[in-house]
Amino acid sequence: MVIRSDEPGDAPGGREVRSRRVRPYALTGGRTRSRHQLLVETMISVPSYDAEFAETLLPESRSLYENARSPVSLAELSASLSIPLGVIRILVSDLAAEEAVFIHPTGHTYQYDHTILERILDGLNKLSA
Amino acid sequence: MTRVRDMLERSRRSLLAGSARERLEGPTKQLLQRSRQSVAQFVAPTTPKQPSPQEVLAGVCSSVALRDLNLVDSLLEQLERMEADEDDPDSLASLYKLDHLATRLRRNGENLRVLAGRDAGENMDEASSLVDVIRAGMSSIEHYSRVELGKISNLGVVGVAADDVSRLLAELLDNATSHSPPTSAVTVSAHLTEQGSVMVRVEDSGIGLPAARLSALNERLASTPVLDRDAVRHMGLAVVRRLASRHDISVWLGRRAPHGTTASVLLPESLVHETSVPAKRQVQVSEKPEPARAQRSPDAASPQRPTTGPVTRARAAERTERTGQTGKTEKTGKTEQAEQAEQSSTTPNGLPRRVPQSLKGAADNGPAAVDNHDLTESEQRAGHEQLLADLGDFAEGEQAARQDTPPDDTTHRRAEQ
Numbered sequence: 001m002v003i004r005s006d007e008p009g010d011a012p013g014g015r016e017v018r019s020r021r022v023r024p025y026a027l028t029g030g031r032t033r034s035r036h037q038l039l040v041e042t043m044i045s046v047p048s049y050d051a052e053f054a055e056t057l058l059p060e061s062r063s064l065y066e067n068a069r070s071p072v073s074l075a076e077l078s079a080s081l082s083i084p085l086g087v088i089r090i091l092v093s094d095l096a097a098e099e100a101v102f103i104h105p106t107g108h109t110y111q112y113d114h115t116i117l118e119r120i121l122d123g124l125n126k127l128s129a
Numbered sequence: 130m131t132r133v134r135d136m137l138e139r140s141r142r143s144l145l146a147g148s149a150r151e152r153l154e155g156p157t158k159q160l161l162q163r164s165r166q167s168v169a170q171f172v173a174p175t176t177p178k179q180p181s182p183q184e185v186l187a188g189v190c191s192s193v194a195l196r197d198l199n200l201v202d203s204l205l206e207q208l209e210r211m212e213a214d215e216d217d218p219d220s221l222a223s224l225y226k227l228d229h230l231a232t233r234l235r236r237n238g239e240n241l242r243v244l245a246g247r248d249a250g251e252n253m254d255e256a257s258s259l260v261d262v263i264r265a266g267m268s269s270i271e272h273y274s275r276v277e278l279g280k281i282s283n284l285g286v287v288g289v290a291a292d293d294v295s296r297l298l299a300e301l302l303d304n305a306t307s308h309s310p311p312t313s314a315v316t317v318s319a320h321l322t323e324q325g326s327v328m329v330r331v332e333d334s335g336i337g338l339p340a341a342r343l344s345a346l347n348e349r350l351a352s353t354p355v356l357d358r359d360a361v362r363h364m365g366l367a368v369v370r371r372l373a374s375r376h377d378i379s380v381w382l383g384r385r386a387p388h389g390t391t392a393s394v395l396l397p398e399s400l401v402h403e404t405s406v407p408a409k410r411q412v413q414v415s416e417k418p419e420p421a422r423a424q425r426s427p428d429a430a431s432p433q434r435p436t437t438g439p440v441t442r443a444r445a446a447e448r449t450e451r452t453g454q455t456g457k458t459e460k461t462g463k464t465e466q467a468e469q470a471e472q473s474s475t476t477p478n479g480l481p482r483r484v485p486q487s488l489k490g491a492a493d494n495g496p497a498a499v500d501n502h503d504l505t506e507s508e509q510r511a512g513h514e515q516l517l518a519d520l521g522d523f524a525e526g527e528q529a530a531r532q533d534t535p536p537d538d539t540t541h542r543r544a545e546q
Contacts, residue, residue: 015198015250019205021257021265021295023232024212025225029274032218032225058278059260084213086221 027060027087034093036103038074040085043104044092045071053100061091068101183356191245198238198250204231229273236269236299240368243296244356250292256285256402257295259319259327266298267317272306279318284327285402290376294396297372297380300365301331301392309335309389325398334389338382343390347381376400 046068054062063081074092078085095101180188208228215221239249257265260281267276286294298317305315319329338346349359349366354374360367373380379395 015195015202018251019202019235020209021268021292022261023228023268024209025229026264026268026273030222030225030229032221034218059258084209086212086215086218 024084024087027058027083028090031090032086034089036093036096038089038092038103039106040075041073042106043071043073044068044077044096044101045104046100047102050100060087061095064088064091065095065100071104187245187356191242191247194238194241194245198235198242201231201235201238205235229268232269233271236296239296240300240364243368243371244360244364246371249296253288253291256287256404257291258404259284259286259329262286262291262295263298263317263319263329265292265295266302269296269299270303270306272311273302275306275311275314276302277314277316279316279330281317281319282321282327283404284319284321285404286396287400287402290396290400293372293376294378294394294400297369297378297394298329298331300369301380301394304365305331305333305335305390305392309333321401322395325401327396327401329394329396331392331394332385332389333391334385337384337388337390340384343382343384350380350382 046065049065049069054065057065060081060083064077064083067077067081074085074088077083077092078088081088083091092101092103096103205228208224208231212221212224212228215224242249260278263278263281267273270276285291302315302317309315313334315331315333317329317331319327322328346366349363350370350373352370354367354370356367369380372378373394377397378400379393381393383391383393385391
């Protein structure tokens with residue numbers, strides 16, 4: 001083993017990769033579980049945009065809020081804002097809890113809901129009758 | 130073997146006899162001496178003669194730390210990718226834990242380099258928003274979830290200092306969270322002072338420090354950084370001191386009412402970057418040359434553009450106004466200016482863009498160079514012709530006035546008499 005004592009400088013190239021400084025867990029306070037069922041294809045929209053409210057939000061939530069002025073899916077938001085889906089879910093859930101965004105129901109929401117399924121069946125029967 | 134021994138013996142004898150030494154004397158020795166001198170002239174000013182053992186050790190430490198950092202960076206990058214693909218909340222929570230550990234590892238490595246007097250990492254070109262600088266610091270401490278963001282001005286920190294400021298804040302946040310009750314929050318806030326500097330405050334609600342201890346710590350924070358025994362005990366403080374002195378940042382601790390400690394960080398005006406738009410979106414709007422970002426921008430910006438377009442453009446105009454007045458020539462400022470100048474001749478609809486009066490005034494007075502460059506050749510020629518015409522008119526007017534003067538003069542004199 002040789003230790004060069006003449007020039008104890010740095011390895012060539014310095015730091016090669018740069019990892020993100022703001023980590024995803026810091027954006028959600030470490031939370032990973034959302035209060036709402038939010039799938040990749042779930043659509044959200046802002047019922048009534050409030051510029052003053054937008055000012056109070058942190059950058060990520062703010063861009064979510066601004067981008068959801070017209071209905072948009074979580075997948076699209078994640079891609080266009082380059083925020084990981086896991087973070088988007090929590091932030092959207094937080095916004096929904098404040099009723100700042102509306103989560104559009106997807107087919108999945110009713111999957112195991114018997115009353116809904118029965119009503120749909122009823123409706124179909126009436127149509128055919 | 131015997132032959133080798135013979136040869137050794139012979140050479141030793143000849144050395145003793147001085148025949149070899151004699152051969153070295155004379156012209157050879159002179160040549161050697163001269164070349165040594167000339168080499169010394171070239172080399173001496175740049176490299177110190179003999180690094181002290183402490184310097185060597187610091188060098189070794191920072192070099193090892195750099196290797197570690199490269200590994201940690203790769204680890205974090207890999208984790209980022211896994212986190213992005215993870216759908217299951219429980220698995221994601223585990224990934225976050227690993228991410229958090231790796232990020233703290235990164236902080237240790239960077240601190241080691243800071244203490245060894247090296248740069249902790251490469252500087253960024255772009256400014257970071259104050260919120261991101263604070264959250265970056267928050268990301269690398271153990272009890273990050275107890276940090277609450279208070280009111281934070283919509284400003285940025287220049288690229289050369291952004292990471293160092295977040296490292297400095299990380300140490301203060303770590304201190305605050307570990308010396309206050311585990312259920313209490315630590316609040317960070319940042320506001321612009323009247324002098325144009327930014328004051329960042331880290332407030333905890335611990336039991337606070339006795340007055341004597343507080344003043345001793347403040348004394349250490351204000352003194353020039355050295356590596357001594359105390360630096361080992363108060364690693365965080367030593368890092369804060371080094372980073373602060375590197376960027377002319379002042380840091381001090383104070384008592385907080387009713388109880389607790391406030392760490393105040395004063396960022397000088399030179400580190401403050403005025404950003405009215407979050408860094409991310411600014412990139413999408415203004416940066417063209419970097420292909421990686423350009424890829425992201427179309428889908429990102431297109432749904433936004435109709436709504437945010439006018440606002441950002443107005444802000445862009447504001448920014449040119451500001452840079453025009455102060456004559457700042459920053460790296461980013463220049464490219465922005467150039468692009469905005471391109472934009473500013475016409476609106477997207479092809480209509481001539483209005484220029485604020487103050488901007489016009491500034492162009493006429495002093496720092497006109499920036500604006501003149503952006504005029505097309507024909508515009509410049511038109512301006513030149515206009516000027517010639519004006520001069521011609523002036524000359525004619527003057528002549529006419531001269532012709533009129535004699536009678537005028539006489540009437541004037543008459544009136545005086």
